[in-house]
Amino acid sequence: MLRDLISRNRSCRRFHQEVGIELETLRELVDLARLSASGRNLQPLKYILSCDPERNALIFPHLGWAFHLKDWPGPAEGERPSAYIVILRDTAITRSPSCDHAIAAQSILLGAREKGLGGCMIGSVQREGLRKALGIPPRYDVLLVVALGKPKEKVIVEAVGPSGDTRYWRDSEGVHHVPKRSLDDIIVG
Numbered sequence: 136m137l138r139d140l141i142s143r144n145r146s147c148r149r150f151h152q153e154v155g156i157e158l159e160t161l162r163e164l165v166d167l168a169r170l171s172a173s174g175r176n177l178q179p180l181k182y183i184l185s186c187d188p189e190r191n192a193l194i195f196p197h198l199g200w201a202f203h204l205k206d207w208p209g210p211a212e213g214e215r216p217s218a219y220i221v222i223l224r225d226t227a228i229t230r231s232p233s234c235d236h237a238i239a240a241q242s243i244l245l246g247a248r249e250k251g252l253g254g255c256m257i258g259s260v261q262r263e264g265l266r267k268a269l270g271i272p273p274r275y276d277v278l279l280v281v282a283l284g285k286p287k288e289k290v291i292v293e294a295v296g297p298s299g300d301t302r303y304w305r306d307s308e309g310v311h312h313v314p315k316r317s318l319d320d321i322i323v324g
């Protein structure tokens with residue numbers, strides 16, 4: 136079951152924007168992050184939740200979408216995320232970098248997928264712009280944004296071809312293809 140959930144947990148970037156996500160659902164997802172691993176168990180992550188259209192509209196302009204889809208500026212109005220979870224580091228707890236936020240984001244996305252939702256981790260964030268837009272105090276570093284919604288796109292995992300190109304791509308039907316390296320390629324010893 137875990138393999139199936141992880142296999143289905145593809146990054147999704149187009150959504151049925153009209154389908155809302157409840158604040159309680161976001162709280163349940165953050166609770167999965169809360170229970171996840173944390174370096175030295177410091178638990179420095181804090182979260183901002185957004186599921187109303189006005190707040191969502193403040194967040195969206197500060198996000199970068201799909202680096203490899205050069206002709207695609209990101210989801211159009213109507214296909215944008217219905218919710219966001221902004222992951223912060225509370226520098227009053229630690230200033231040290233860690234990978235806690237990626238683990239938290241994965242827990243959130245797996246939980247979302249289990250609920251029939253989908254999403255995408257966004258590391259390409261205009262951090263100072265987002266800080267201003269949401270009034271985030273200097274005490275918090277913006278680490279990652281998780282965009283969430285009801286998926287509106289089909290995503291297929293495929294093997295990396297002989298060229299070794301790992302760039303994802305979208306076909307003429309709008310299906311998103313994600314090349315993954317083979318197991319034998321990644322086990323080196």
Ligand SMILES: Cc1cc2nc3c(=O)[nH]c(=O)nc-3n(C[C@H](O)[C@H](O)[C@H](O)COP(=O)(O)O)c2cc1C
Nearest residue numbers: 144145146199200201202255256257258259303313
């Ligand atoms: C740390 C991290 C940051 C990412 N940042 C972005 C981003 O800024 N914009 C985006 O569209 N996708 C982003 N992604 C999603 C990746 O592009 C995606 O994971 C990759 O294409 C593989 O697809 P998959 O998640 O379906 O396996 C990020 C993923 C990770 C793990």
